[in-house]
Structures are given as structure tokens and as C-alpha cells.
Amino acid sequence: MKRIAMTDYRKYTIEDFLTDALFRAWVLTGDTQAETFWQHWLVANPDRSERVQEARALLLAMAEKKQTLSDPELDQIVEATLGKLNRETAPPTARPLYLVLARMAAAVLLVAGLGWLVYRFPTADSLNAISTRSSSSETRVERRNDTDRPMTVLLGDKSTVILQPGSRLSFGSTLEKASNRVVYLDGDAFFDVVKDPARPFFVYSNQLITRVLGTSFRVVAYAREQQASVSVLTGKVAVFAKEDLEKMAIRPGAGQLVLLPNEQVTFSQNKARFTKSRVQGLAKLYHPPRFSFDETPVTDVFTALEKEYGIDIEYEPEKIHGYLLTATFSEMSLHDELDLICRIIKGTYHIEEGRVIIETDQQLPAEDANHSRNPTL
Template sequence: MKNYLNYQIEDFVQDPYFRRWVLGKLPPEDRFWEIWQTTHPEREELIEKAKSMVIALQINPTNENSEEIKNAIETILANTVDKKPLPFYTRNKWAMAASVALLLGFAGYWYLSQKMVMPTATTETPAIEAIDQKEINIGKTAKTITLSDGSQVILEGNSSLQIGQDFGQNKREVYLSGEAFFQVTKNADKPFLVYSGKVVTKVLGTSFRIKAYEQDADVSVDVRTGKVTVFKQSDKTQTEPLRSEEIILTPNQQAVFVKKEDKFVKTLVEKPAVLNKENARNRFEFSETPIIEVLSTIEELYGVKIIYDTDRLKDCNLTGSLNDGSFYDKLTIVCETIQATYKVMDGQVVIDGRGCR
């Protein structure tokens, strides 16, 4: 989260989130700025000045009517006939003022487009010292970016990616604001690091998704393939996690960083996917199959650890098809068959049942 208490007028004017609020482009349910302004009355005057500047820098083209313009010109010319000409400085002062205003407007527009598009780094986000490339997606359609090492990034709408100037030399570092899916080319000698707020995601070669919109309460990292290390960076100079703070994610696992509580929660992705669909063919058909074997099959095909008491479930069997339905649907059917329950804990599934004796 940015420390808005330290912001000056120019900082607010450059902040994309603040500008969207001033211009009425935030969803109605987003009341962050109203609440923030109420809880910090000492900043009200500064906020009002920043709002005025944001509004003033907007360029709103007018709808001009050619007939009205023609009539206005004729009226002006008619009123100037047989009248003494005004001194030069009087005749031109309004034109000069209009020109200055127009120039300032275009200058402001250029300044905003050049400097304000990218989110500024905060004390919570380790800024990449030298930026070689900036990618911005302000549309609704995802944008595919191929990095110099062959890695691909699918950048979602309202998101941006910054690539370090030294990318590919000793490390591969990028900074993400928003949401993106990464397909990272494997290179054991050059780890790939994604900075998103306080969260750092470190991989060697894998595919994963990060959702880190500035206004969201959480940052999430979902792993599709391979292994990912996620940790919180509290020191700008620290790029290696402390062992007690890092979280290791495997396929179909998710790490959620709760900004308000400043901590990680490890769980499963919303829709776990089969790791290899070719291997899954005809693997979900069962006939008097021991439940332990059924659970082992689900665990293998989804790559999700399932914990249970072997002794209690050794006499349970299942006959039927689990081809249809999601990962959670399959678990529900199995548990209903043996009168058990399941819950997700720390990125694993724990099944609790009395058995079938």
C-alpha cells in the first residue's frame, strides 16, 4: 500500500488511482478515497488542490457547429466596422491568454502521458534501479509480451510491466502492477523474480499467474506448472527470503498475501486443473476400487497432496465414474460415498472419516 500521508500535491496528481477517483472512473463500491479523506482531515486542503489540478489538466474537446462559428465571425466583423482600431496590446491580450492556456493544456497532457502512466515505486515495492522496457495494457484484451530470454508474459487489462535494464545478465527481474500470466523459460543460473508490491515471486522455470492490482486488498500467486517460491520483501536490498518467511508453491497451489494483516495464506487455486490431460484419460473410471487407490489417482493427476488415515479408509471402495465435475466435485463424491468430510489446509486436502468397517 502506498503511504499517501507523505504525498505532496504533485504526487497525488501523478497517482493513477487518485486521478481515476477525481475523474469519477472508479466503481461505485470503491470508497477508499472518501474514507481516506474523512480520516485525514489535515490533508483536505492539499487534496482539494490536487483534485483541481487533475481536473484542470484534462483536455475535453468541444463539439463545434460550423454555422454557429460563421454567424459569430460575421457578428464580430459587423461590430468592428467604422470603429477605431484598438491598440495592439489590447487587441491581442485575449488571444495571447488563450494561446498560453492552450499551450499549458497540451503541456499538461504530454506531462501526464509521459510521466504518470506507470505506477511509481513505493517503500513497499523494491524499484528496479534502471528500466529498459515498459509495457502497458490499458485495454480489456490481454497483451502477449515476449522477453529477451524467451519467456512470455500475458498482461491483462489495466496492468503494467517494467523490465530491468540488466534483465538476463545475472538475474531476470520485472515489476508487475495488475495481473499477468507468466510462462518462464528455465534457466537454473538466472532466477526469474517478479516484484508486485511487497510480494516477490522467485522461479527458475515454470508457469504461474500473479494478481496484484494496487487497489485490491490481496495479492495472489497461482501456480500452474513447476515450483515457485514466494516471500515478502521488507528490505529493498534483500532479494533472498529468510527460510522461515518463504512459501513454496507447487501446481494448483496459491499464496495470498493479505495486505492489511501483512501475512501470507497458503491454499489451493479456485479451479485446480489436471496436470496432464493425456494421462487422465480413462483414469477416473472405478469398479470396486479401494478408496485409497482412488485418492492416490486424484492426487497424482492434480498434483495436490491429500492427507487421510490409511487404517480407517482401507476397507472403503468406490464404483462409478469421476470423469465429470471439478476437482472439488470429485472430492465431494468420494467423501459422500464413505461418509467423510474434507477441508483445504495449507495448500493440501485433509480428509476426515470414520471408515467403512
């Protein structure tokens, strides 16, 4: 899987993918480094996903055999298939997947007639599995801060993003279940990421990719600007340019820069160069708000949190009617505040597409509601 020159895969046709060594290593052998590269490449290039999936399905279909094909055998099949496809007038990327596979099948069966391959065409179920295995059609959630003050975005894994005015963030609706937690940023945001070593967290922004396991950091990367920066408050992050994805597939860690607390890196797009420096004052920029409640209805508490953080909290008012709260929230994250409130109302919360959903099965008894329940924290 050696490669000397960087390859512009965005310009690849389906035929190009079929003969590419790195692509074949991913599809046919499950090579870990190749799989990591293509997963990241697909995330960074969602508009090329359909073309990649068609090529992947073709290659899997051609390689399907009771015994493993040798590279020379597979090369012969691919070459014969490409000869058949290239004689078609329509461009490969314009063909529906089923039509491409049908034409490919004809070419492979022709080769099989010469004794090179015992070919079995995939069933409808297996075709569907192939075409959706790495699909980028997942529902995406976008949060835009069109206000004049910071806005808090809660992610399903309980990570928190403070989005600055004029910025936007997008992520998959099932981010908390994904093997790699991936978000896209255009603008300025502070991230407080929940640690999960088995599921790294990636921030794609302008020409930079930031990889973390669990830490807090700031990313400033506007699509319209030539410079982007990443600065770390706690933990450790790895930063690398999108153009270095292929290097990392061949040699893990190549091209990346590791940042520790109070370190910052600035990336100049026109010069393709990193500049590392020290930075102070991040903690002051992102200081948690302070709340003080004195016999305050929990519904009003939720309203105060919504206003301060710029979030939506959904709940059934009748189930929390009568609960009063006396408490001071200081130096606490929004998640900690929600945890404490839910413990008082005997409920739970979860995040759906950035919204906070409060659930509680118990309603305050009428006799208690008449006197009100007033927990003090």
C-alpha cells in the first residue's frame, strides 16, 4: 500500500477506484489503515459518496467467489469489466447503481465463459447491504447561531459546544451511536467533549481536522477565511490538514500536530503551514453562568436555562407542576445542572437533535402540590 504522490480522489471515476491499491485494500482486505483513510475521506467528501459506493459494490461483486481471488485474477476481471463499461456512452457516475451492476455482471459473465471465474451475482438483500454499509444519507442536524450572544449546543453523547454568533455546527442525528463522533464547524466554537476512548471525536472545519478523545478546546475556522486555529484548555488534541488524510492512512500520525493545555496552532491555508504558540485566558472566555433560585418553580428554572444557553427544553408541565427549587448553580456545566434538576423531579433527560427532552413518570401528588415541594441544593 505504498504511494509516492498524493492523489486527488475527487477526480476519480468508478473505473479509477476499481484499480486503486488503497481503495482495494479497504474493500477487499479490510486493511485497518485503508479503512480509516476512506472513512475520513467520505466524511470530508460527502458529495462523492455515491460514486465510491458504486465502485465498492462493483469490486465486492467481482470478488465474490468461493475461494479467494489472487491479485492477478482480480486484475484480469477488473480490466475486462472496465473494457465493457468504457464502451458505454453514458458516463459511469450518471448511472444508477443497479444499472452499473447489471452491465458489470454481463462483462464478468463473459469473462467467466472463458474459465476465469465462477461468478454468483449478489442477491437484492446483499446489494442493499453493500450500498448502505457506509452510506452518508443519515439525517443531519444543523445549528446556526444567528443571535448576538453565544449559544449552547448539546450533543447526544452529552458533549457540549458553545457556538459563537455567526457560526454554525452540523452533526449526525445518531452521533452518540456512531463509531466515530463527527461534527462539522463553520465559525468559532468551544468544545467540551465527553471522554470515550473507543469512539474518537472529530471536528471538521475549513481545511483542518481536530481529533480528540475527551477534552475541552476551541476551534476558530470560518469557510470564508484563509486561517484557522485550534487552542486547548484541558486534555490533548491532534490536529492535521485534510490534505494529509492519505499520509495518515499509510503512516499513522504523519502530518498531525499534538496540542496540550494552553497551546494553540494556527493553520494558514494559502501557505499550508502550521504555527504553534502558547495561549492564555481560555478559561475566562468560557466561564459557566451562575444561577440562584429561591423557591422558584422548576418550569421557570427551565425557562431561565433556555434563555441563558439558547437551547430548547421540552417537558410535560403538568408532571412537574408544584416543584419549587432553591439552589445556586455555580461552576457547573449545563449537563450537571440538568442532572440535579432531574434527580429532584424524579425524571431523566436525553438529547434529540440538539433539544433537551425531559421525561418523568411521576406526577407530584395533589396534597404535596398544595404545599409545594421545595428541595434545597
